[in-house]
Amino acid sequence: MGQDAAPFGAPEAQHLALGRACAARGDLATAEVYFRQVGRASEAWADARTGLATVLLATGRVREAEGVAREAVEAADAPEAQLLLGQALWSLDRAAEALTAFTKAAGGLPKDARPLLLSGHAYAQLGRPRDAVKAYEAATRVAPRYAAARFYLAEALIRNGDLLNASSHLNMVLQLAPGYQPAHALKGDMAVKIKDQRQAIAAYVRAEDLAPLPAGAVQRLGDAYRALGDVDLALFAYDVAIERDRACWAAYMAAGTLCETPRDWPLARRYFKALAANPDHAAAAREGLARASAIAASSSTDAAAIAAPRTRPTRFTAPPAATARSTAPIIPGRGAGTGLLMGPQQGTRPLASGGLMPAVPAPGSLPWEEPTPPKAPDLPAAPKPGTPLPSTRPLALPPSQPANPKRSSFQLGGTAPLKPQPKDE
Numbered sequence: 001m002g003q004d005a006a007p008f009g010a011p012e013a014q015h016l017a018l019g020r021a022c023a024a025r026g027d028l029a030t031a032e033v034y035f036r037q038v039g040r041a042s043e044a045w046a047d048a049r050t051g052l053a054t055v056l057l058a059t060g061r062v063r064e065a066e067g068v069a070r071e072a073v074e075a076a077d078a079p080e081a082q083l084l085l086g087q088a089l090w091s092l093d094r095a096a097e098a099l100t101a102f103t104k105a106a107g108g109l110p111k112d113a114r115p116l117l118l119s120g121h122a123y124a125q126l127g128r129p130r131d132a133v134k135a136y137e138a139a140t141r142v143a144p145r146y147a148a149a150r151f152y153l154a155e156a157l158i159r160n161g162d163l164l165n166a167s168s169h170l171n172m173v174l175q176l177a178p179g180y181q182p183a184h185a186l187k188g189d190m191a192v193k194i195k196d197q198r199q200a201i202a203a204y205v206r207a208e209d210l211a212p213l214p215a216g217a218v219q220r221l222g223d224a225y226r227a228l229g230d231v232d233l234a235l236f237a238y239d240v241a242i243e244r245d246r247a248c249w250a251a252y253m254a255a256g257t258l259c260e261t262p263r264d265w266p267l268a269r270r271y272f273k274a275l276a277a278n279p280d281h282a283a284a285a286r287e288g289l290a291r292a293s294a295i296a297a298s299s300s301t302d303a304a305a306i307a308a309p310r311t312r313p314t315r316f317t318a319p320p321a322a323t324a325r326s327t328a329p330i331i332p333g334r335g336a337g338t339g340l341l342m343g344p345q346q347g348t349r350p351l352a353s354g355g356l357m358p359a360v361p362a363p364g365s366l367p368w369e370e371p372t373p374p375k376a377p378d379l380p381a382a383p384k385p386g387t388p389l390p391s392t393r394p395l396a397l398p399p400s401q402p403a404n405p406k407r408s409s410f411q412l413g414g415t416a417p418l419k420p421q422p423k424d425e
Helices: 012-024 028-036 045-058 062-076 079-091 095-108 114-125 129-142 147-159 163-176 181-193 197-210 215-227 231-244 249-258 265-275 279-298 303-307 320-324
Strands: none
Touching: 012 028, 012 045, 028 045, 045 062, 045 079, 062 079, 079 095, 079 114, 095 114, 114 129, 114 147, 129 147, 147 163, 147 181, 163 181, 181 197, 181 215, 197 215, 215 231, 215 249, 231 249, 249 265, 249 279, 265 279
């Protein structure tokens, strides 16, 4: 462990300090070792359990994190421990219990917006959208420049149909965090809502340039291309959506119906045959196959023209007019396509559920007050016995960035890849 090694016989408080320092620089494995060396009889026990729970959450061991966080709460009932307990419970789909923990944490951390933000997530999971909006609003009052709170507030307002207020908060998110990909995707969803297809394409393309969109958002991008008559880009979008999620059945259906033409009916049959693999869509697939067969029987299109493959685009592009205002806020109620310019902005996230409310990221991956987390301080050498120890105030782990999903070659009728599950030890 080099410079991180504690001298033989070092007090347990020093293990706590070293664990925090390792966690602050992202060395979670070493931090865990130090936190576990603090015994129950030590005065540092509660703080060490809090640090260990933070590491366990960050590494996906949610059930163990819940138990460790409960030990920290029982030892000292500190608000940070309540916050960690709530995060673990929320990750385990126990939103009601999580809400209780978040409420207690908010009482002990009146100037911290995180408990309020997470309370909003819990309310949303409990099907209480109005309370979710209130919690997110409270978080923005505590921290006006807290981009994550404004982003989730905008989502909740969209879901409640309040597009005007949602656009105001989304515009501020894009000003605070111009490179926040989820905000660009949400902007695309808002444009779809008001039927501004050019604005939707521009926003989705900007989001895709920052990070791969989920299948549902790419399928909606294909729908926007289709509405503007761009068949090649629409089919490309549907194919990419299927590559990213083999169970994106809406993309199979949309691509199949788009190909119901004298030229493309063979493609339509391929999409509908793949769609037929899902029993819920088998009837619609059979109807699509019948339509494609009817087109083939009555078509006089030259066989060579039918066999000629379409030119597959290599990337998504936005219409020139939309690209020029791709950073313009959407102003609901002023007509589709206006996109009134009101200054720079960027940032949305795709809606993983296929609706207007994306899945909430796991605790530890949320963008906090600043768009870019501050650099962790260099780890100091292990203090010698008898020297003053660092502050026992818990150090926050830097937000982790989810890895981009792997892309696979498009194979019609393939099976959806298994979604990785959090480790649970």
